[in-house]
Amino acid sequence: MMRLFRVGKKKQPSYKIVVTDKKNAPSRGRFVEEVGIYNPLTKEFHVKKERVEHWISVGVQTSDTVQNLLVKNDVIKGEKRKITFKKKEAENKPEVQSEEIKKEEPPKETEEPKA
Numbered sequence: 001m002m003r004l005f006r007v008g009k010k011k012q013p014s015y016k017i018v019v020t021d022k023k024n025a026p027s028r029g030r031f032v033e034e035v036g037i038y039n040p041l042t043k044e045f046h047v048k049k050e051r052v053e054h055w056i057s058v059g060v061q062t063s064d065t066v067q068n069l070l071v072k073n074d075v076i077k078g079e080k081r082k083i084t085f086k087k088k089e090a091e092n093k094p095e096v097q098s099e100e101i102k103k104e105e106p107p108k109e110t111e112e113p114k115a
Contacts, residue, residue: 001019001020001022001060001061001062001063002017002019002035002052002055002060002061002062002066003017003018003020003062003065003066004016004017004018004026004038004063004065004066005017005018005020005026005027005029005031006026006027012041013040013041014038014039014040015037015038015039015040016034016037016038017034017035017036017037017038017047017069018031018032018033018034018035019031019032019035019055019060033051033055035047036048036052038069045069045073047070047073047075049075052070052075052076053075053076056076064081064083065083067080068080068083
């Protein structure tokens with residue numbers, strides 16, 4: 001799997017483009033080879049074209065973002081992939097109504113006439 005590996009300070013992201021096993025977490029830092037860098041703030045993009053072509057020929061899959069970066073910078077030929085983000089659905093919490101918030105009042109005692 002060819003994916004982005006975030007490096008850099010807080011609020012200043014930059015990414016390494018790495019080849020890693022799909023089961024390794026992207027934040028762990030275990031990867032087979034670093035094939036490039038990408039800085040979204042300065043739009044800097046450097047990649048080892050021969051190594052990218054080698055890994056793709058071997059059968060490595062690319063993440064959607066890496067695929068789009070490689071196509072945009074003419075490293076590989078192909079079409080960009082459409083990236084869609086899923087909206088986080090609000091958790092289905094039952095809404096607490098104002099009636100439930102009020103403390104339950106003890107039942108009013110009714111005065112019964114004594115016979």
